[in-house]
Amino acid sequence: PPSIPIFTQDEVTKHRSLEDGVWVTYQGSVYDITEFVSMHPGGDKILLAAGGALEPFWALYAVHSQEHVLEILSEYKVGELSASDRQKQETGKSLDPYSTDPIRHPALHVNSLKPFNAEPPAVILSDNYITPSAIFFKRNHLPVPQVDANIYRLHVEVLPGVTPGVTPLSLSLDELKTRFPKHTVTATLQCAGNRRSEMNKVKPVKGLNWGIAAISNATWSGAKLKDVLLAAGYRPELAQLACHVQFEGMDRDVTGTTYGASIPLNKALSDDGDVLLAYQMNGEDLPADHGYPVRVVVPGIVGARNVKWLGRILVSQEESRSHWQQNDYKGFSPATDWDTVDFKLAPAIQELPVQSAITQPAEGAMLDRRANEVRVKGYAWSGGGREVVRVDVSLDGGQTWKVANLQSGEKPQPGRAWAWKLWELTASLPPGTQELEIVCKAVDNSYNMQPDTVAPIWNLRGVLSNAWHRVKVTVKE
Template identity: 55%
Template sequence: IPGLKSYSMEEVSKHSSIEKRIWVTFKNGVYDVTDFVHEHPGGDNIMMGAGGAVDPFWELYAVHKNEKVLDILEKYRIGNLNAEDRHLTEPQAGNPYSTDPRRHPALQPRSVTPFNAEPPLEILVKNFRTPNELFFVRNHLPVPIVDINEYKLEIEGIGLKKSFALTLNDLKNKFPKHSVTTAIQCAGNRRSEMIEYKEVRGLSWGPAAISNAKWSGARLSDVLKYCGLDLNDERIKHVQFDGLDQDPAGQPYGASIPADIALDPKSQFILAYEMNDEEIPRDHGFPIRLIAPGIVGARNVKWLGRIVLSDEESHSHWQRNDYKGFSPNVDWDTVDFDKAPAIQDLPVQSAICKPANGEVLRRDKNGCIKVEGYAWSGGGRKIVRVDVSADGGKNWTVANLKQEATPLNRTYSWTLWEVNLPIKEGNAQLICKAIDSAYNGQPETVPPIWNLRGVLSNAWHRVNVQVE
């Protein structure tokens, strides 16, 4: 825009805190976005661009690529970037997602860059172990390219005399291979039902942001014992995990899990190199992924690069300022992320996968229809019952459960269920609800559990059908 004041990049870079005001550049414009910071839908991620160009971040977080966003930004314009510095803001050649792997065409994308997708519901319940290429994908950043000859897993922190760097071969050859079957569920699974009630910030996941697989690798506890760690060292409160995927500021995706769970050999934490007996696919964490059975998807860190034994939680954005639950009346002006614990365990969940919403069905000779779905609970709690209703919740039929013969408090894989449900002709609402081994159940409706990030969505699942 001619006539506006011209600034150098050096000048812009001095404005990278609220006190000194926050300036950013986009293309040739200079913007003072200080007053917008608290309204930013991506929270304090905006601070990653403070004092510099936001172009590379916008390449990554492609939600910005629409006119509404440009209109908002233009309101904060204070000047132009001087001609000499314009080359600094030009996006680097190539799209950071161009080296992402190819995906199965059946996966339904909820966002393409980064790639987030879920399989169709009726396919999800066909297999107790979800095939690798159909397992839902939740990436925050481009999939990192890992050279297997260079790969090292770094281990450091409290209780270790020195830091360690283990190769993939070390992990495969120095430790017994251990397998665990576990479901991984995103905290945002079924968020779309919360969005239907009231808008939230987040990807509009249906009920298939969950999948189940057998994972194999070295036990975390075996690897740490090999490093000389006393697993009962009381000084260690959290185990932090960093991925090899990084944002443009060089910050890795990271998470942490309380030490008393992560370091307990019975928790079966695994540094996995196999998924369903195959090499882990790139989308799911090649070459090494942390498997934290019973713990929310977000902490099952993919492309694992570093483990830190610490007295505090990971400082990652996704640990401290995301993936937390709040009361329905908390909004973006009042939310205080320090006040809520990070989601670790997850509440009991279930969903109807067949028939599909809106389906027209015929009854069998006994006046029944077949209904199928999944159920799962966090913390290793086994599903003990699934109730299904064909009349909006007046009468319930108990479903047949297909599950592993694992103990009540250490069942990490999901339960698939099916039921022949007596039903009348006409329009009907099918409902399912599950009970876990702690006798926890699901809430009846969304409003009392609605929250601004749309996480922990586990109300009774409802599907409308027409019976002829």
């Protein structure tokens, strides 16, 4: 049989354009896909992989994990990668701490690949009251840790050193599931940086440039944190000594430092707090990106405290010392800049302010005059269990208003409105105008309202961005 041509990585790398030919590698084989590029259902994106490996790109687009895709690829095989280069690819993979991250849904808008941060397209977000897990926004600071559920332990300590006689509790996943009653809560998570891109337009801020979809809603099931703390030896007499519950993730940076955060002990112990050690999301095991096998769900509280891949819980006198509790996720005056900021002076964000945004139509959309009307859709939510009671919508930049219809769901119990409300309004197109500025603003049951503009709430980290949301569209005559 004719011997198979062997190519080095250098030779493959030379073929990265339509002029020089487009070569890629996949599982140690080399393919000349020049002819296929114009036929590719996914368009030009295919050129991103030119001269290199397909695996990292296919890992992003799940559509390729199908038999017929491999069949197409096999038609273009021209040879094999040299053994030494193959080995380099393997070691490169194992050196990359992100190589074991899960495959993600291709619809997600990726803000950062390593670590993985992504939000769903806004139009998809408001299609479902319960956000499907695959498109639920993902906010990772570090590589996704590989946790073996069979050897997983959750360590719980109550005031170590202060409470003699209390031994730390260590629970297997099975014990967490069987020793404690299972509770289910529907709760919205929102990143403190949601809508940061609007702040960035006022003046540059530091952080991922989130659009309006760093927020999602899911059903979470697990044990109540309170039940676990009581099992670990927490007693009401300790209330003067203990103030906070710290959480440690199992995801670590190169120095071994883990992600961490804390919440007030009151929230954890309150019967109405609904803080869960969740092992299920939307009725299934937690997905890897969302904290498998166990995460904390702290309803009404900023995303950052909902620690994923939970390894350790500590009831303590102090807040978590982690970077993310002490030197990040805090709000400041527009007057504070990076030269003057003192993170010790501001409290860590816990409950979030009232929020809403328009998911449809999209910025820049063309509306057809003949349709006579426009359908506006969006979400609204407030922190701390406060319920959104009204959403106002304007088609003229805020001069006149209409009240949107809130999706009727189950009426939440007072102080426990953890889930967002989707809303919509169909309004007739105002005659004569070719440009509409659609605006929304929400009101919660404490009558908290959103500020009308971004500039007065601008802050150097771009957090707590909750001004009226504005979308400009044109009407085609």
